[in-house]
Amino acid sequence: MSAPSDPTLGTSASPPGVVVLGHPLREEDVRPDGRVLEQRPEAGGPRQEVQWQLTRGRYGSAGQDCRIELRVDVDGARPQHRVSADFFSVSGSTTSYFGSVIVHLPAVTVTAEEVVIEGTGNFTFTAGAPVVRVSIPRRTALQPQADATVRFSAASGEPGAAYTCAFVSPYFRSVLLEQDSVTGTVPFVSYDTGALPQPPGSRARELTVVRAYAEAGIELQMSGVSDVIDTAGSGADLLWDDAELHNAMVRHFSAHHNVPQWKVWMLVASAHTGGYRGIMFDYGDACQRQGAAVFYNAVKGDGPQALRAQLRTYVHEIGHAFNLLHSWQKHLAVPPQPLGPNGGLADLSWMNYVQNYRPVSGAGGEAAYWAAFPFQFTDSELVHLRHGHYRDVIMGANPFGTGGAEIAPELFDEPVEDRSGLALGLRATKEAFAFGEPVVVELKLCTTDLRGRSTHGHLHPDTDFTHIAITQPSGRTVLYRPMLRHCVDETAMIRLDGENPAIYRSAYIGHGSDGHYFQQPGEYRVRAQYLASDGSRVVSPVCVIRVRYPVTQDDQQVAELLLGEESGKLLSLLGSDSPCLASGNDALREVIERYGEHPLAVYARMAQGINAEREFKDLTADKELKIRQPDTKESIQQLTMVADASAKGAGVDNITLNMVMRRLARAQARQGDLEQATGTIDRMVHTFEAKHLRPSVLDQIRQQAERAKAVLAAEAGERPAERKR
Structure with a gap:
């Protein structure tokens, strides 16, 4: 059978509200654990406490040409009063994603026999029958969960398709988390939220990353294998840069298919060259948001403050993999989402920065954040996690920021x-x-x-x-x-x-x-x-x-080489050894070797020279850490040409030139020539003095130069001179 062109085909919505046995359901009728107090008509006596199964969770249908995954969220902890579903077309032995729907704030009617949820859906496709009606028979806590029936109809009431969905899980989504770590790091385990003062009304509990997401209705399943990557004898500096992280993620996930999938990889590394706590670094390909890292040196410790910070960092970075933006950035999503109070800075969320917290009234900052933070996502973030369209949430699908x-x-x-x-x-x-x-x-x-x-x-x-x-x-x-x-x-x-x-x-x-x-x-x-x-x-x-x-044929040829997608990634990363960027490195080498006199060749030389100057960590698909040592000869050759051209005004900008000359000096020092390295730093100062920059800027450059020379001298005293290559 072929998949239907519109899976909704085969009542106008009631006003929003909840009705129990024909009477409004009062807030005091519902207990936090889902129990409901009801007046039984046949008894006519006092209200009795009945514990019902929650109307909440994930349901799934079977089907020969189309199946749906249904999410019902009108009951239980922090209900968001939504129903959502993803449609999948089935053809032979293959299943493909078709589209999604969300029903915002539907009408909910509860009787003695069933819960009925009705509303008009927001679809990712044009639906011929956009009105959604979900009915679920009521079951007590001692009974198994009932199936849900989903019926679609036109606004005129003409019936469309119907699906029977079996109960799958109390969680709205399930994701496999694979976590690896390098030698010397200690991955986070848990934090007792009662170990430090917390907001009144926020219950103390032992939180792991898995439990934090479980409270949001998301199941994180830890993979069975968590590897420790040995760095012994590697000579590694244990500092990871962007290119190494990108390469580690790409090399690792090549064994898991670079396609949309409910899987995310977390690397617990030692430290980032920029000193960051964490990073969700998978932004640069067609299947983004699959890799994140936490840097142990920036969050390490076993005291309650350190454990609390570790929990927030892990949850925060994985949140980015679910396509959650920072609290102050939601208006930049596609489509834009409303910001919370005070431009999003007042959000008490995993996705805010503690030091950024600015409540509408009163003092802000880190102390105020922790005093008020109940260890949870905001309601709008829960709506995204639980009900966001399939491709906007699943790892490897729509880019970070959603859509485009x-x-x-x-x-x-x-x-x-x-x-x-x-x-x-x-x-x-x-x-x-x-x-x-x-x-x-x-x-x-x-x-x-x-x-x-x-x-x-x-x-x-x-x-x-x-x-x-x-x-x-x-x-x-x-x-x-x-x-x-x-x-x-x-x-x-x-x-x-x-x-x-x-x-x-x-x-x-x-x-x-x-x-x-x-x-x-x-x-x-x-x-x-x-x-x-x-x-x-x-x-x-x-x-x-x-x-x-472009004026000449060479202009056109060089532009085409530099505008290749992999060339752009290498310029963003300042070079990489990643095998997945091999054609980009070939293009940059062609610019250098074939068009070396062209003015734009300095950019290819810069990327190749900076990459050669550093050692490069390669975490292979087998999770073996290999180290490529710096090639100082290649680095000095390429960066010298960049510095010479730029000093004459025919190369990179001033701030980039500053960085290039400091990297050149480091390569010279690593080759064992500290005198030449300090001479390069002095030449950097003279170069900028000749450009007649502002006095305040020149003062900063001079101070930076003195610090750079001190670092080079200290490093030269700590290790023997490297053999010239």
Whole structure:
């Protein structure tokens, strides 16, 4: 049989409300454990306590051409008063996803015999019979759960399809969690919420990550194998960077099929090069949200404060795998979701940052968050977890942020009133970019208040506190979404005043989780928004970015090589050894070897040179940790050419050049030439002095140079010089 074109085909909805035996159900009639007090008509006596099976959980149908998975959520703990379902078409021995439906706030009628739930559904497809009626016979706690019957009908009342669904689970969704760890880390086990003060009315209980999600109605099933990855004898620095994490995830999940599936992988690693607590790092391919990591060194400890922080970090990162955004970002989802109080910063949620908590009234911050946090998701997050459309929730389907990157331009409009005392600047690092050239912008945050202002220093868009909107030549406005996002769950406060008037960051925004954003010549309008520590949303002026048309055949050929999807990922990651990016590395090498004199070759050299400078951890599909040691000779050769071209104004921007020259110096020191390394740092200072930068910026560069030389000298004293390659 072929699958139906409309699975709803084969009453107008009652007003919302609940009726028991013909009488309204009072709030005091329902106990927290699901027991209901009823007046039995035949007895006419006192109200009696009857414990009924909850009208809640997951049901599934069988079928030759179509089956559905039904979720009923009108009873039990924190009911969200929704019914939802996913439709699957069956053809022979294969089953494919067809579409989804949610019924928001349906009418619920409870009689002595059954519970009936009715309402008009919101479908992902055009439904010929959009009215949904679910009926479930009532059963006492001593009886088995009854089947649910789902009937669809047209608004006129004409009947459509009907399905009988057997009870499957009290959980709305079930996900397999596989957790691995590296030697020296201790994975989180549990936290007693009563070990530290908690909100009045929040019961004390022993929470694991599994139990935290169970309270949300989601079943996390731990896989039978949890491997400890041995690092002994590897010479590893135990610091993981974005490229290594991306490679570890891709290599591991290749054995589990890179397709939509209810599976997520968690790596408990030692530390990230950026010092982060955790990261959901799977953003850069067609099957996103399958991999996350927690960094033990940033959350370790066995005291109650440390265990509490570990629990929040684990639940938070896995929440991203379910496609939950940070509390202050929900309006950037597709479609946009409403923000909670105070722009989302007042949310008492796993998905907020503790230091970001800003209640509508009273003091905020970490202490206030923990004093009020009941260890749960918000109602809107529960609706997503339990009832979000299949592809918006299942790992490996729709991208992070749901659906796509297109946003409404008015989300970045200037505020009607701005008393933040902060100003955000955005400028292109070049007057015009060549076709295919990586587009880099510079962000500047300064104060407009003579008294100075304090805020956090997370200005880079990879940290989710700064967002960038790009209006393309076609008129379409998209949100730049980095290939990897970093959960910077620490305060990192800075003071902007006369002595430190501004901070700067450069960001490569040419490629992200949606691919390349500047794929055609023309004029682009770019705008940024920064979320300050007090919740203020500071918007930059519009920055116009021009992408030139290619002039020569070489221009066209180099652009095509750099605009490849894997080349874009390598530029985002600053290089990688990952076998899945082999064709991208081939393209970058072709740019260097065949078009080495072309101005855009510096970008290929930068990615290859930085990757060669570091050791690279490769966690294979067999979970064996292999270390590729730095190739200092290759790194010095490539980065020297980048630095020389950029010093002459024909290469990378100033902030990137600063990073390149420090990485070059580190490669020289690792090769055993500390004198040459310190000379490179001194040359970096002279290069920027010749560019006549602002005195405050030059002072920061000089201080940075002295710190870099001290670190290189300390590292040189700790290890013997490496043999030149």
